[in-house]
Amino acid sequence: MSKVRVAVNGYGVIGKRIADAVVVQDDMELVGVADVVTDWRVKVALQKGYPVFASSPEAAQQMQAAGIPLAGTLDDLLKQVDVVADATPKKVAAANLEKYRAAGVKSIFQGGEKHNLTGHSFVAQANYATALGRDTTRVVSCNTTSIVRTLGVLKDAGLLKRARGVLVRRATDPWESDHEGIMNTVVPEQHIPSHQGPDAQTVIPELDVVTMAIKASHTTSHLHSWYVQLTRPASRDEILDVFYHTPRIAFLRMDEGIVALNSTLEMMADLGRPRGDMWEVGLWEDNLGVEGDELFYNYQVYNQAIVVPETIDAIRALTGIETDGLRSIAKTDQAMGLLREFVPVATEPVP
Amino acid sequence: MSKVRVAVNGYGVIGKRIADAVVVQDDMELVGVADVVTDWRVKVALQKGYPVFASSPEAAQQMQAAGIPLAGTLDDLLKQVDVVADATPKKVAAANLEKYRAAGVKSIFQGGEKHNLTGHSFVAQANYATALGRDTTRVVSCNTTSIVRTLGVLKDAGLLKRARGVLVRRATDPWESDHEGIMNTVVPEQHIPSHQGPDAQTVIPELDVVTMAIKASHTTSHLHSWYVQLTRPASRDEILDVFYHTPRIAFLRMDEGIVALNSTLEMMADLGRPRGDMWEVGLWEDNLGVEGDELFYNYQVYNQAIVVPETIDAIRALTGIETDGLRSIAKTDQAMGLLREFVPVATEPVP
Known part of the structure; x- marks a missing residue:
């Protein structure tokens, strides 16, 4: 089975973490990240080897003028992916849904958006099953x-x-x-x-x-x-x-x-x-x-990271590459390194 | 009716506020404040005209050596008062109760002390009546x-x-x-x-x-x-x-x-x-x-001040100069300037 092709639109606090989490999954491929900034943030993405796209034509001009080597625009990126994780700021994201739908790309939004935008709000352990096959969902805050x-x-x-x-x-x-x-x-x-x-x-x-x-x-x-x-x-x-x-x-x-x-x-x-x-x-x-x-x-x-594994599971649920929520959770957690005990309580004295 | 003669032992965050609150009551007289320090804190008390006493003979030596004009020691102060408000640090206060009792002086402790020390814990609006005539109580934290x-x-x-x-x-x-x-x-x-x-x-x-x-x-x-x-x-x-x-x-x-x-x-x-x-x-x-x-x-x-009016009421309850709790509360609040509305809502436009 081929890997799910993933885009991340918005490379900020959440987006950059989603990108890193996608990279360590063996059933996903990070095709690229899109943003509008020209500073250290996208330069670190480039250093990591992530293809960088401009989220809008206007941003493309500015990013090119600033010497950012662009792989294309968001429209180009959407042509190459199955699903997009949208981590753009509030208000920007809502306008993106129609764009994703027009491109035939499934989409995952973050908790800053309203439930009504997607009609489905997601936490893997609670309602993975109801997200299966949907074209969009929102990972709650x-x-x-x-x-x-x-x-x-x-x-x-x-x-x-x-x-x-x-x-x-x-x-x-x-x-x-x-x-x-x-x-x-x-x-x-x-x-x-x-x-x-x-x-x-x-x-x-x-x-x-x-x-x-x-x-x-x-x-x-x-x-x-x-x-x-x-x-x-x-x-x-x-x-x-x-x-x-x-x-x-x-x-x-x-x-x-x-x-x-x-x-x-x-x-x-x-x-x-x-x-x-x-x-x-x-x-x-x-x-x-x-x-x-x-x-x-x-x-x-930990507000900067807790929703990241949920977003990975949402990718699997929307695309249907895993139909069992608990299996997706286990796979995500194994790949990212989530722990059940941060410091295991020793039952035997260390020799 | 003569005024109740009050001592404050411990001139810290709470004690200095109690002293000021006693001074504005027309049925109380602040006979003096006692402490063990030699720095700006007691010097401000002196500037306010409060007679300063040493809380212990050892403190008296140090305070005299530092040039603090002492009115005497705590023992001298206790001979001149009906009631002492004890605002000394935890652990110091508990040892003081026997001293106050031996001097025949009623005493009020603060919330850092345990209920068992006095057997009575005080909030004016809740249980003023049960403090009437007691020799000691504790104003809760x-x-x-x-x-x-x-x-x-x-x-x-x-x-x-x-x-x-x-x-x-x-x-x-x-x-x-x-x-x-x-x-x-x-x-x-x-x-x-x-x-x-x-x-x-x-x-x-x-x-x-x-x-x-x-x-x-x-x-x-x-x-x-x-x-x-x-x-x-x-x-x-x-x-x-x-x-x-x-x-x-x-x-x-x-x-x-x-x-x-x-x-x-x-x-x-x-x-x-x-x-x-x-x-x-x-x-x-x-x-x-x-x-x-x-x-x-x-x-x-506001942790530094909320117990101060309660302490004033406790003085009245222990000494019995006012037997009605609501009247004591009203008298205290009037003298100190407590408000029922910080910023009254205007019902008519200001002309």
Whole structure:
């Protein structure tokens, strides 16, 4: 079977990670990446050997004037691929769908777009099957992905009655310096409930979930604090067992010294991950509490990377090269190096 | 009736504010403040005309050597007062209780001490009456005070079934530079639930409340996000009405530009408050949501000042100079300048 030919349109925070993740899959081929910028960002893509295309004719002129060796325009790229992962900024992406459809190319959008754009919102472990053969889907945002992964599995286990969460969001991405950040304050989101609850319901409609969001003065990813009412009293071990056996959720341990968002990221870097990415929901195991039918926990969402493996699975679902969601997840995770335990607990002393 | 004679032991973040608040009450006299330091902090007290005492004989030697004009030691101070507000650091305070008792002086401790030290924990609007005539009580911590004020009034209105909150704490106090702060990260508290829920139950035992706490990278006070299950469906107006008619809760409005912790503090400074203090729970009115029997809201706790009016009321309760809690609250708030509305909503256009 020939490889699926993939384009990435928008080579930013998410797009560059999708490109790298496509490259390590043995059933996919990265045909090229498209963007509009002329600076270091596309130059690094060229250094990696990725064919670079211009996302628009106007961008092509500017990129050529800046000496960027172009493989063509987006139109040229679309003629050579089966599917495009669109990681362009909000508002740009929505206008692209018609272009992809006209070219007969399947498309995957990111969580900044509305559910209505594609009519389908995707989290691999929850609804891979309903994306099979569709021409387009939307991988939900980082926070929504984490909510669907964690609450979805509690629901599948018959344990979820309702969940109420507080999302402490990062001020801006670490590499930004555009004054969109905040400093020495906390900013509650104007609207309660925040949009992530309804967004999770685009994937699992019957989820009883409400979220509040606040923005804090840091750049090192998001933290979620959750109150979950269970359908019945459960033991702590039972809950941990459910999470432990779920892909893309991995435990963090305070007693291992992982006590804050930044210590997690230092561990990711030490694990040798590309860009120090954490693709898993990092759930604090020794911080999780159960009292009767109530469950409390905190987890960390690495916003720059958590949706990347989902996007890889979405490519397989739309193109149908793998019809089983769990097999796609396992294949993606194996190729990218996702872990079920970041630091395995030794059962025998090291000799 | 003669004025109650008050001593403040420990002239730090809380103690200096208590001293200032005592001075503006017409039924109290600040006899002196005691501390152990020799630097600018006690020198400012001297500039204000507060008699300064040494908290210990060893401190007296050092303070005299540093040229601090002492009015005596703590023992001398205790001979001249009816009640002492103890705002010394944790562990120091507990050892002081026996000293106060031996001197026949009533005492008020702060929330860093355990409930068991005094056997009574105090929030004026909740349990003023049970403190009447006691020889000692503990004003609960800033976060617990805010919890008792807000949930207590919902309970009194017959509306509270249970409450689950997430506390986003400030890294350290603004004036500190002692490496106890954190930067560019979020630190979840190791234990869930956090101690504030049980602490609130020392004031209102039957409260069904659970809290989680995390520390964030800012110094501008605490933010609380709450999920409250009501005993019955209620309207948003009904809830706002309950909070509006409660002393020491005042509304913040995002549509007035108060969108974050720091904007609130700028408004407090503009209002001409001493040190820019906010003594009220600052509850976002236009951010509060109700869905059926569920209530969601955020509020701000200015940790350096919120317990100060409570301490003033505790002085009246222990000494019995006012037997009615609401009258004491009204008197304290009038003298200190607490507001029910920070920025009154104009009903008529300004001519």
